[in-house]
Structures are given as C-alpha cells and as structure tokens.
Amino acid sequence: MRSSWLRLILLLHFLLLDGQILPSQSKAATPTPPPLPALPVPSAAQLRWQRREVIMFFHFGMNTFTDSEWGTGRESPAIFDPAGLDAAQWIDDAAAAAGASLVILTAKHHDGFCLWPSRYTDHSVARSPWRNGRGDVVRELADAARDRGVDFGVYLSPWDRHERTYGRDVEYNEFYMAQLRELLTRYGTVSEIWFDGAKGKNATNMTYYFEDWFETVKQLQGSINIFSDAGPDVRWVGDESGFAGSTCWSTINRTMLRIGDAGIVNYLNTGDPRGTDWVPPECDVSIRPGWFWHKNETAKPLSQLLDIYYKAVGRNCVLLLNVPPNSTGLISKGDTVRLREFRSAIETIFGTDFAKGSKAKASSQRGGDGGGFAASNVLDGDDDTFWAPKAEEVSRGERQGYWIELSELNPWSRFNVIRIQEAIAMGQRIRLHFVFVDGAAVANGTTVGHKRLHRLETAACGRTVRIWIAESRGPPLLSEVGLHFDPFVEQSKNRAK
Ligand SMILES: *[C@@H]1O[C@H](CO)[C@@H](O)[C@H](O)[C@H]1NC(C)=O
Ligand SMILES: *[C@@H]1O[C@H](CO)[C@@H](O)[C@H](O)[C@H]1NC(C)=O
Ligand SMILES: *[C@@H]1O[C@H](CO)[C@@H](O)[C@H](O)[C@H]1NC(C)=O
Ligand SMILES: *[C@@H]1O[C@H](CO)[C@@H](O)[C@H](O)[C@H]1NC(C)=O
Ligand SMILES: *[C@@H]1O[C@H](CO)[C@@H](O)[C@H](O)[C@H]1NC(C)=O
Ligand SMILES: *[C@@H]1O[C@H](CO)[C@@H](O)[C@H](O)[C@H]1NC(C)=O
Secondary structure: HHHHHHHHHHHHHHHHHHHOOHHHHHHOOOOOOOOOOOOOOOOHHHHHHHHOOOEEOOOOOHHHHHHHOOOOOOOOHHHHHOOOHHHHHHHHHHHHHHHEEEEEEEEEEOOOEEEEOOOOOOHHHHOHHHHOOOOHHHHEEEHHHHHOOOOOEEEOOOOOOOOOOOOOOOHHHHHHHHHHHHHOOOOOOOOEEEEEOOOOHHHHHOOOOOOHHHHHHHHOOOOEEEEEEOOOOEOOOOOOOOOOOOOOOOOOOOHHHHOOOOOHHHHHHOOOOOOOOOOOOOEEEEEOOOOOOOOOOOOHHHHHHHHHHHHOOOOOOEEEEEOOOOOOOOOOHHHHHHHHOOOOOOHHHOOOOOOOEEEEEEEEOOOOOOOOOOOHHHHHHOOOOOEOOOOOHHHOOOOOOEEEEOOOOOOOOOOOOOEEEEEHHHHHOOOEEEEEOOOEEEEEEOOOOOEEEEEEEEEEOOOOEEEEEEEOOOOOOOEEEEEOOOOOOOHHHHOOO
C-alpha cells in the first residue's frame, strides 16, 4: 500500500519536473488580442440592423381605399374604414411568416392622412368612421409587434399635400417636427425611421430641415437607425427593384450624398471603398407591382422573391420587403401564402450546410493554433468569431496570398450556393475574391461584407473548396463560410428549358 503511494508521488514529481503538467496549463493563459479595426466600423445599432437581413414595410392609408399610389390630400377621412383591421395578423401571417424582425409603417404618406390621432391636424383616423374615430393604427401595430418580439419603425412623409402650412419654410418644419415628436414619444421604442425627399411643386421656397429632424430623432430614440437617401445610419440602395450592386460597400462619403439627388444613384448602389462613413444600403421593394394594395394586383412569384433575396441579402444589404394590407385591414391570403413559401424556401436552402464537418485550414492563423482566430471559426455558426490571418502579410504590398480552404468535404454533396461572411464589426475589407472547387475556379466577386451569396450556374461537388482573397483593406477577417443547395434555381432552369 505505502509503496504504491510512494510510486504515485514520485510519478507526479517526475511529470511536474519534466514540464508536462504546469507549463501546459499556463500556456493557455495569454490569448492573442484581436487585430485593429479597419475604419469606419458600424455602430451597435447598425450592426443589429444588418443582422436582421429581412425587414418589412407596410404601406397602408388613404391610398388603400382610393386605389391609388399617390393621393391628392383632398380625400375625405370618411372613406377610411378598415373594418376588419387586425395588426396581429400583419405580424403573425406576414412579418413573422417571412422571418422579418422589424416592421415599418407608413404613419403618413404624401396625402397627409395620419394613421394616428395627431393633435396638429384633423386629417387623421380621428375623423374617420373606423373604431368610431377612436382608433390608432400606429398604436395597434406597435403593440402587436412588441407583444410578438418584433421591432417597430415608422415612415413619416415630409411631403404633405393636405397641410395648409406646407410650402411655408419655418411654419411647416415646426409642424413636421411636432408630428415627429408624437410618433417618437408615444409608442415606445422605435428602431428605424424612414425619410424620403419627395417634394411638392408649391414648396420651392421651402427646405426640409433634415439636420434638425435627425438630431431630434436621435434625442428621442437613442438606438434608432435613420434611413434616407443619404443616411445618416442607413442609405437608399438607389433603385426600387431590391437589387444592390454586385460591388456593394457599406462605406461611403456622406459629404457626397444629397437627399433626393438622382445623380448619385450609382454611388449609392456600390458605395465607396475609400468612404469615411459607415452607411450601409437598404433594398426597398414591394411584393406586388405597387406599394399600396390594389384589388387587381398579386404577389410576385417565389422565383422572383428569391432572386431579390440573393441580390439584396446576398450582396451585403438588408431587404425591406413591402407587403400592403388590404382595405379590410388584413394582409391578403395570396401574399401571406407567398411569404410562407419564401421563408420555407430560404430554410430549405440554408438549413443544410455541406461545409459542416469539413476541415478548415488557411494561409496563416493569427496567434497560431491556440490564438483564437483559427480557420475553423468560419464553420462554428457564430457571426462574432472569425478567422484572421497573420498581420505580417499586409506589409508585402503586392497581391497577397490570403486563402482559406475547406477540405475532406463529402464528394457526393452537390452545392450551388456559396456563402461567405466578413466580420464586419471590424470593418468591411474584401475588395476581390475567387472561389475554387478542387482547384477549378467556380465563382469570383469583389465585395463580401456581412454576407455574399454566390449562385453557381451548375451544381458543384468536390473534396476541397478554397477561397482566395486577392485584394483587401488590411488582412481579411472571415466569420462564416457555408455551402448550400438551392433546388429552386434548378427547378426554374428546368422549366426554362
Ligand atoms: C401648397 O399646396 C397645399 C395643397 O396641396 C396647400 O395646403 C398649401 O397651403 C400650399 N402652400 C403654399 C405655400 O401655397
Ligand atoms: C416664393 O417666394 C417668392 C418671393 O418671396 C414669392 O413671390 C412666391 O410667391 C413664393 N412662392 C410660393 C409658392 O409661395
Ligand atoms: C471619399 O473620401 C476619401 C477620404 O477623403 C477619399 O480618399 C475618396 O476619394 C473619396 N471618394 C470619392 C468618390 O471622392
Ligand atoms: C391596378 O390598378 C391600379 C389603380 O387603378 C393601377 O394604377 C395599376 O396600374 C393596376 N395594376 C396593374 C398590374 O394593372
Ligand atoms: C383582405 O384579406 C383577407 C385575408 O385574405 C380577406 O379575408 C379579405 O376579404 C381581403 N379584403 C379585400 C377587400 O380583398
Ligand atoms: C469571374 O466569374 C465570371 C463568371 O461569373 C467569369 O466569366 C470570369 O471569367 C471570372 N473571372 C476570373 C478572373 O476568373
């Protein structure tokens, strides 16, 4: 008995002296710090917004009852009567069904009719027969959204074709600001506010005081994102088809942007690799031909919605999909069915990742194997962890050899979508990249950003997938790589034959 104890003690002593226990414990104690960010970087609110990927617009108001897209301001509140309005249905059957985590309501469109009982005008729901003039669409939607864990936002048209003071500089700006305050103080947290620059012909002597509005918005809602052509937080993508540029930088020079300036749409579409401001683009598009509900219109087919998804979310943007409630005050069946198909298609495509279980290696790893920036971080399903190469390579100046490779893939797994994601919290960096399957080039592109989706003409399979980053602003930092199969592109190709 005693001799076996002695032997054990001797053995432990030997191990300690030999450096097999203590030093290996202390080795893990000092992790490698992350690299410096490549400025500019997103604010916390912008980063949360970007990860939403799909959000929803509800165009609803007087136009819903007059079968028009632009009202005149002379409509009678007596015709606004969405007898079956159920905001919970908008959230459950449209927003949640499509996976949207934020909804934005047209609280007032160009016709000036207010969906909430504004104290500053009588052209509102208060004068309508709906809920005997005691209704408030803004409140009903804000409450229904909050109850279901969906965030809320508003659009307040600067152009007001009803308001008497419209066109008088100071007076109208005071009026507008008062309505803005109502919307931003009465309904709890507002996560996004949407401005456009549309202006009436009789407003030549008037300017919109955007700077005053924006500062007031930030004062009243600290974590809000302000959308306009020119930001400050989220910019317009430059078209209403929902397509971002195949080069799409979240960075841009705000000094070059003007709200309502048609001359800058290309700049808005692609952004600026040398831009000093982080103002990522949002792709607004309607599920139907029009923005408001019309009896004669129906939802776009699934294939078109998926195409929009690839060209918006798959090009570093957030997709703002408009779904117009009908004159009953409900989202029409055809639209809700299409939205479920859309979500289910996305889950089918991205629910299976053929990169899972593969081995990841890279040109280099910051801090080596235990440094915390291993190539395998791109397979962990966590957008916050990332692969970082060693920094020394930056100084070489010439085209760098940054690459990451997934190997030991199942050679029988066919994939036709390649998903690449940058760790954008550290800045957007990649300027040019190429993808190879077993050494053969299958895809290439410029920017990546939060998410880049490459659709392949023909499905690929192989043992290795290599992503070569040929140009970047500093070392590229990849958070995720995925390989997926989209059966819907195949189906539409077969139909086309
Ligand atoms: C502009 O037109 C609207 C009606 O569309 C009117 O209420 C407003 O007073 C007009 N403004 C000026 C400055 O004429
Ligand atoms: C704009 O101002 C000019 C000069 O003060 C005035 O003559 C004109 O009527 C104004 N236009 C409108 C639409 O109010
Ligand atoms: C944006 O600003 C940066 C820094 O001032 C500048 O280098 C770049 O050329 C600007 N972009 C354009 C398109 O002018
Ligand atoms: C449906 O009707 C509206 C209003 O009459 C019209 O503006 C629109 O062009 C029509 N849409 C289609 C697809 O015909
Ligand atoms: C609005 O949509 C609901 C749900 O599909 C439907 O029951 C209702 O009849 C629709 N209203 C109109 C005016 O089409
Ligand atoms: C990039 O991909 C396109 C097809 O998407 C192809 O035509 C082109 O040759 C590729 N460029 C390079 C340099 O491989």
